[in-house]
Amino acid sequence: GFYSTGPQIRSNDLRIFDLVKRFVPQGTITPPVFVIIDVRPGRESIPTTAYRVVEEVDSNVPAAGKKGDNGGGAAEVRKTFAHVPSLIGAMEAEEVGVEHLLRDINDPTVSTVANLVKAKLSGLSTLTEKLVEMKDYLTAVSNGSMKPNSEIIANMQAIVNLLPNLNVEELVRSMLVKNNDMHMVIYLSALIRCVIALHDLVLNKIAYNEEVGDGLGEVVVGKVKKVDKADAGEEKKEDDDAKAKK
Numbered sequence: 001g002f003y004s005t006g007p008q009i010r011s012n013d014l015r016i017f018d019l020v021k022r023f024v025p026q027g028t029i030t031p032p033v034f035v036i037i038d039v040r041p042g043r044e045s046i047p048t049t050a051y052r053v054v055e056e057v058d059s060n061v062p063a064a065g066k067k068g069d070n071g072g073g074a075a076e077v078r079k080t081f082a083h084v085p086s087l088i089g090a091m092e093a094e095e096v097g098v099e100h101l102l103r104d105i106n107d108p109t110v111s112t113v114a115n116l117v118k119a120k121l122s123g124l125s126t127l128t129e130k131l132v133e134m135k136d137y138l139t140a141v142s143n144g145s146m147k148p149n150s151e152i153i154a155n156m157q158a159i160v161n162l163l164p165n166l167n168v169e170e171l172v173r174s175m176l177v178k179n180n181d182m183h184m185v186i187y188l189s190a191l192i193r194c195v196i197a198l199h200d201l202v203l204n205k206i207a208y209n210e211e212v213g214d215g216l217g218e219v220v221v222g223k224v225k226k227v228d229k230a231d232a233g234e235e236k237k238e239d240d241d242a243k244a245k246k
Contacts, residue, residue, distance in 0.1 A: 001033035007040070009051070009081055017053050017079075033084060045126040050086035053079050 002020050004013065013034060020032045031052050038047040055077050090098070134156060140146035166172055 001035060003035040003037055005039050006036035006049075007038050009034075009036070013081070014053070014079055034081060035086070045129060046086075046088060048086055048088060050084040051081035052084050054082045055079055 002016060004010070017032060017034060024032060034051045034053070036049045036051070038049070057077055137146065137152065138156075141148045164171060164175075
């Protein structure tokens, strides 16, 4: 097959397909595959989309008949791209090598919780993207700009049927209780983490003052020494005065 950075299908892609098809060995069952690789950095889902070429009948465009035939009631057969399910994988040796490389990469600023939250946000972003795509498809079908596909509509119906029924009061209450419990755990975890961080900061400050000092020790000692010398001088002067009186 061949690939393109797209991000949309172009009119020349069918011509490229016809060119690539010439080099496919005879007897090959699998047709050439066209893959669009989205290189934009904002893509959250898998950056590849695969297509294959299929022939469909366009009844809106009458085909030209033979001599003496007006072509009434005929339809044109045209080629178009159909989506093919795809995934990104690797050989076992490649997976082991990547795991060894990632094991040496450690970012102390990113915690495990942050990675989990980032993964959930990525999943929600992909879900939003797919829902918008489904909405656009249904809008195009209702407007008549796109032909309805029974398989796609059946898959959408199956997805909708899996959604929970929020009209059941018991289910709504259970979801609220579960949600509140999860938020309470997150809140307590944040408080505990903050208190531990402040405690570590205080301990580091105490250890730093003990090792380096804050510059006040010598001044205090000096003042004490000066006071001690003054007191000793006054005591000596009093002793001299007492001896003179005697």
